[in-house]
Amino acid sequence: MTGGYDDRGNRDVSIANPAGGSAAHPVPAGGRAQPAPGGPFLIGEAMTGGYGRGADILHACTIAVERGEIAVIVGPNGAGKSTAMKAMFGMLDLRAGTVRLDGEDITAISPQARVREGMGFVPQTQNIFASMTVEENLEMGAFVRRDDFRDTMAQVYDLFPVLKEKRRQPAGELSGGQRQQVAVGRALMTRPKVLLLDEPTAGVSPIVMDELFDRIVEVARTGLPVLMVEQNARQALEIADKAYVLVQGANAHTGTGRALLHDPQVRRSFLGG
Amino acid sequence: MRTLALFALVAALILGTGVLQSWNSALIILNMGLVSAIMALGVNLQWGLAGLFNVGVMGFVALGGLAVVLTSTAPVPQAWTAGGARIIAALILGAASITLGAVAWRTLHRGRRGLAVAVIAVLGFVAFRWVLDPAVEAVEAVNPAATGYLGGLGLPVLLAWPVGGLLAAGVAWVIGKTALGLRSDYLAIATLGIAEIVIAVLKNEDWLARGVKNVIGLPRPLPYEIDLQGSPVFAGRADALGLDVTTASTLYVKLGYSVLFSAVLIAVLVLAQLALTSPWGRMMRAIRDNEEAAEAMGKDVTARHLQVFILGSVLCGIAGAMMTTLDGQLTPSSYQPLRYTFLIWVMVILGGSGNNLGAVLGGFLVWFLWVQVEPIGQWVMQIATSGMAAESALRVHLLESVQHMRLLTMGIILLVVLRFAPRGLLPEK
Amino acid sequence: MDLLNALVALANFVLIPALAYGSQLALGALGVTLIYAVLRFSNFAHGDTMAIGTMVTILATWALQSLGVSLGPLPTALLAIPFGIAGAAVLLLLTDRVVYRFYRAQKAKPVILVIVSMGVMFIYNGMTRFIIGPDDQSFADGERFLISARDFKAWSGLDEGLALKSTQAITVVTAIIVVAIVFWFLTHTRTGKSMRAYSDNEDLALLSGISPETVVRVTWIIVAALAVVAGTLYGLDKSYKPFTYFQLLLPIFASAIVGGIGSPVGAIAGGFVIAFSEVLFTYAWKKVLGYLLPETLQPDGLVQLLSTDYKFAVSFVILIIVLLFRPTGLFRGKSV
Incomplete structure (x- = not known):
């Protein structure tokens, strides 16, 4: 037992609300963005770190995305794929390495500040406001914007027509694929400079997965760089301009999606032949 | 070491009261401190060992008080002939209809059971009242000024202490079964409710324990002062x-209670x-620290929680019986949630x-402060307001309000401890 | 005629009082449920928040009365409510700043906040008693009745009178207005929606740029308003005694949980369910049945199902029944 503020295993819902609380590991806020011209559009360079004081999960891992590209992170289970993405979003304590976005060093700033700097992040789970309508979800995505965001909402509806149909429905009542569309749509509402997707196809059927991939390609075509963590490596590599294979928190292979798809070593070690 | 020092502090505070105020006051604080320590042990068992949130301590304490009346007072034969049998019959009838309802709920088909249980509940309630009401009236009419209730069993009062524990156990079982058996726990609200109901029953059911007319002059396990004073041997000593x-x-009497x-x-x-160091205690802590792992290892978490909830409530019941024995009377209107929960x-x-040990220490320390904050506050306020005119309205108001200082003090103590020493004076190892 | 008389008696002794009491409980439960949804704990200090806020209203009422200000037929206390709300809001925000905020930063579990709220309860309770004392205070003025029993009898020619106390009418009307404003705020304003978003999914709300501290502050201010309005209406309708407010905690919690804790609509529904059951079970039905039943079937006793002291038992039994049949409450709760 550490601290004194744990709940001693209490699960009494008549006094404590178990739903919706923060599960995130707190990262101290503070610091500010520093100009750092040159280099790729978004890069996490030589990132080393883990959660809190725990052991390092990433070891000098580098991930980068250029303008107009789709970059994917693939790798076996437990390779630190999601962790690498969270590190770029500021949800990890980095002991070494830097994160730079559009000519600015953002290593020291909190995830919330990174949203304001132009990062759109779609978490793997709990990525929608389930009790609120689709439209309210999009409005909350645009919370930091004080200007008129109706055109952005129209763009999102154009991209995901089914959401327009269901805009008055609580997002929690939608199907798995539609929820992911809401989640991506919510992140697009800030008009981000780069979109980070953490396993957007987790738990959806193959047909829905193909459709989601199509949408993501469509998003990227509008000029928005996309960085994506994906479990379904083959499909992901097919659409990727650049791909990173991570093994045990370190870069194992890097190249274009097509090149890795045909790399015999990558195929053998983890695409299953 | 720390433990020893803190307990020495408590001892010094109580001895100090003896020297500075009177040994009588010191013993009063000591005795209620002992009782409080047992109550705190009960709550600590539930919260400390299992994370169960019991905000109905008052109810279990009051049940202990009821046990003293039911066990130790002399039976009232006239009342028993007037309606005793009928009241017992009504209680059995009530229990039977609840059981029948529960059985119907378990066995009947989904579609119809709601209606069936409702019918059983309504009929059961009507029958219960039809049998009970005349008997209650008859019993309460028997010499209402002195008795008007069924009386107790006339057994030695010390027996009432375990009986208090038993009563508390029974009620705790019913609450625990209901509030811990649902999909999520609803223990806090359930205990909050049952405590109020126990008090309402004590206040209303005159046939049981005279309601707000109180039962005074309860038997004692120790001799009466007046008899001691009459004894030449005692006077000599x-x-x-x-x-x-x-x-x-x-x-002598107070010391007797202390012992x-x-x-x-x-x-x-x-x-x-x-219990804490036994395999059972280790299992309880394992459940507390990682319920999922414990469940995966095949531990029945709900059953263990029910167990520890009953055990903790039993302690509160015993302590409640001891307290009522010490007071020598049962006054239902004196049970207040702020004080007893x-x-x-x-x-x-x-x-x-x-x-x-922390719970015991907390019991003594907090009780000491609860009693002594008022005189200390009075003294502080006298000094603080000494510059004002004697008849100034503000001064009079402040001096009169000193009695409410103890609530403020308790709140501040709780907040300060939670903030700066959340694990308490004697943290869990 | 007898049927009409029975209906009037029913309205007079059951429907109107239950409607007023239900409105008061609903406002109280709405406050509890908002704290549960946003701050994720049940606030044991809520009854005492009502008591202390109402105390400020009462002091302001007395001040206004001594200045000769009045609302004519309406109670002066209505004018004093804004002062009460301001006082309670300042107190709650100060408490949050000094007490609760620390535990949020520590990511303390909600149960710890419940224990913290016990400490706050002690302090508010002590403060109220310290300032205004533990006794009954009367602060109602203005017209006592909207419809008096005698006027009603003369007008309708019935044996049974119908009295509508102005405080009852004010209670219901005020409650409707306040609830409408709160719901409009939650569903139509940017801040209200951000409160719901924060309640639904704290991490995602952070990612959307919603400031938790703003959400928490707004919540406390709304809670202050709800608590003071509920407390003042209760005090006007019945009487003001700090201990009674502390005791309201059980029916208020019961209302919130019966409705589905965390659900604002549920809190309102729960308030009325609890109020109506309390009144129905503790009302002596002799009068109403006297009009309805033939002479031979006239009841001898009061036909009171339970003595009024058991009203807590009624809340509690309703609560248990709802939980057994529908563990999430009437309106699935746990988030706004």
């Missing part, structure tokens, strides 16, 4: 100690310590959740 007989007799209560506290504490929580948190 008091003389030898250089005390006057009246003082000596009150001190009895200490014996109970030590026994309970030893058992609680043994939330104050016990302050004791547990201050002492250290999960540490039995």
